[in-house]
Amino acid sequence: MTTPTGLLLQPDIPICQSDIPLDWYQEPFKPYAEEYQALPDRRPATVFGYLDRYVTPALDHFGDSLLLLAHYYMGGEIVKLVERYGGSVADSYKLALVARNQPEKKVIVESAVHFMAESIALLANDDQDVWITNPKAGCTMEMMAKDYQVLPVFDQLEERFGDELVVVAYMNTSGRIKSLAGRTGGAVCTSSNAHLVVDWARKQNKKIVFVPDQHLGRNTAAKLGMDLARTHLLPDPSRGAIHLDKAELDRIADSEMILWASSCGVHTIFSGDMVRWWQERGWTVLVHPESPLDAVQAADGAGSTDYLWKAVANAAPGTRLVIGTEGHFVRNARELGKQNDVEVLHLADLPHDAVDPTGKPFATAGCGCATMSRNDPPHLAGMLDLLRKGEAPDINRVLAGDSIDEITMRRDRLPEDERQELITFARASLEQMIAIVEAAE
Numbered sequence: 001m002t003t004p005t006g007l008l009l010q011p012d013i014p015i016c017q018s019d020i021p022l023d024w025y026q027e028p029f030k031p032y033a034e035e036y037q038a039l040p041d042r043r044p045a046t047v048f049g050y051l052d053r054y055v056t057p058a059l060d061h062f063g064d065s066l067l068l069l070a071h072y073y074m075g076g077e078i079v080k081l082v083e084r085y086g087g088s089v090a091d092s093y094k095l096a097l098v099a100r101n102q103p104e105k106k107v108i109v110e111s112a113v114h115f116m117a118e119s120i121a122l123l124a125n126d127d128q129d130v131w132i133t134n135p136k137a138g139c140t141m142e143m144m145a146k147d148y149q150v151l152p153v154f155d156q157l158e159e160r161f162g163d164e165l166v167v168v169a170y171m172n173t174s175g176r177i178k179s180l181a182g183r184t185g186g187a188v189c190t191s192s193n194a195h196l197v198v199d200w201a202r203k204q205n206k207k208i209v210f211v212p213d214q215h216l217g218r219n220t221a222a223k224l225g226m227d228l229a230r231t232h233l234l235p236d237p238s239r240g241a242i243h244l245d246k247a248e249l250d251r252i253a254d255s256e257m258i259l260w261a262s263s264c265g266v267h268t269i270f271s272g273d274m275v276r277w278w279q280e281r282g283w284t285v286l287v288h289p290e291s292p293l294d295a296v297q298a299a300d301g302a303g304s305t306d307y308l309w310k311a312v313a314n315a316a317p318g319t320r321l322v323i324g325t326e327g328h329f330v331r332n333a334r335e336l337g338k339q340n341d342v343e344v345l346h347l348a349d350l351p352h353d354a355v356d357p358t359g360k361p362f363a364t365a366g367c368g369c370a371t372m373s374r375n376d377p378p379h380l381a382g383m384l385d386l387l388r389k390g391e392a393p394d395i396n397r398v399l400a401g402d403s404i405d406e407i408t409m410r411r412d413r414l415p416e417d418e419r420q421e422l423i424t425f426a427r428a429s430l431e432q433m434i435a436i437v438e439a440a441e
């Protein structure tokens with residue numbers, strides 16, 4: 001079970017999420033969106049009345065078999081709304097475990113990005129159905145590491161290096177990539193245990209293929225004291241299909257860790273200069289390890305979503321914390337901190353006239369993970385009402401192995417035998433991670 005976030009619902013605070021254009025909704029969700037957009041304001045007291053009309057009948061209909069889940073990064077107070085209806089909020093790995101550990105939950109509705117829903121499906125029992133409130137909610141890091149991008153490159157590496165390779169797949173990957181990790185005898189990792197998993201892989205004297213986040217891979221290598229000159233960054237996947245020529249394969253022959261070149265747009269903007277700007281003014285700075293190496297090395301601490309949340313929850317009154325991670329999370333953390341006189345700011349929320357040591361203005365951040373926030377109140381209301389009526393669109397149902405194009409919503413679903421094989425290998429990579437973590441405790 002997850003612990004409650006500790007966030008309080010305050011009826012008068014406006015919900016922090018701009019409305020999504022009506023034509024971005026799937027057809028069956030449009031009536032719910034139209035009704036939402038016609039509400040006089042976005043205060044919880046108003047939004048509850050709207051949501052209750054759909055969520056309460058669904059809760060009555062499904063009873064204990066319904067499980068609502070949301071990720072910490074969700075904007076629009078979905079985090080609090082989901083908790084209000086008895087759901088759970090957690091990071092991506094804990095979300096997957098919450099579902100698996102509650103076999104009585106048969107209808108699981110997730111408000112977060114697609115790979116998280118798929119991870120839940122990967123570990124779910126056969127009689128647990130997983131639904132995502134908006135299939136267009138994708139993680140941009142994962143969207144640059146689809147199987148059709150990674151597998152051809154892995155084939156080239158395998159042709160040259162064979163069994164020398166082991167894949168470490170960050171949680172932010174599809175089931176197809178987690179399955180690749182399992183097939184190579186590798187493991188999944190999260191941001192809190194990447195150092196344990198990479199250390200385990202190194203002890204096998206293998207070349208580690210770290211997918212997809214180059215920053216987490218590099219930060220982990222640095223944390224373990226590895227020679228960063230022996231990490232090899234693959235070409236940028238956003239520039240088209242990758243072909244590794246002989247010169248590049250020769251360079252890889254000398255490397256210990258091969259980094260897939262994806263990253264999270266939300267975390268990539270942070271820098272060591274930004275961190276120092278705050279430290280020079282007396283703030284303690286904590287960052288997520290999806291941030292670039294210089295930001296992590298300059299910070300007072302770095303760790304997972306769970307680590308950052310607990311740092312705020314356990315901070316002594318009067319502490320001043322600057323956090324470098326997703327914006328909605330920091331906004332929620334700020335509210336949590338206020339309950340205990342802990343001041344929390346976002347790393348990129350610098351004054352407009354702040355400049356770096358070269359005199360250049362710092363990068364600015366948007367409000368957070370925009371794709372995750374495509375799961376808004378009308379999506380939650382519509383999903384639950386359509387499920388209750390037996391009219392939920394199949395595209396919102398998530399099976400392990402599904403590959404979805406989050407822009408066109410075109411889905412590739414594996415035949416049953418291939419899906420079962422994928423589940424076997426992907427679960428093996430998850431179980432390997434659990435074994436590594438348990439052995440380290």
Ligand code: SF4
Pocket residue numbers: 073113138139140141142172264265266267290326369370372
């Ligand atoms: S914050 Fe970044 S890594 Fe996390 S889900 Fe959004 S795009 Fe992906």
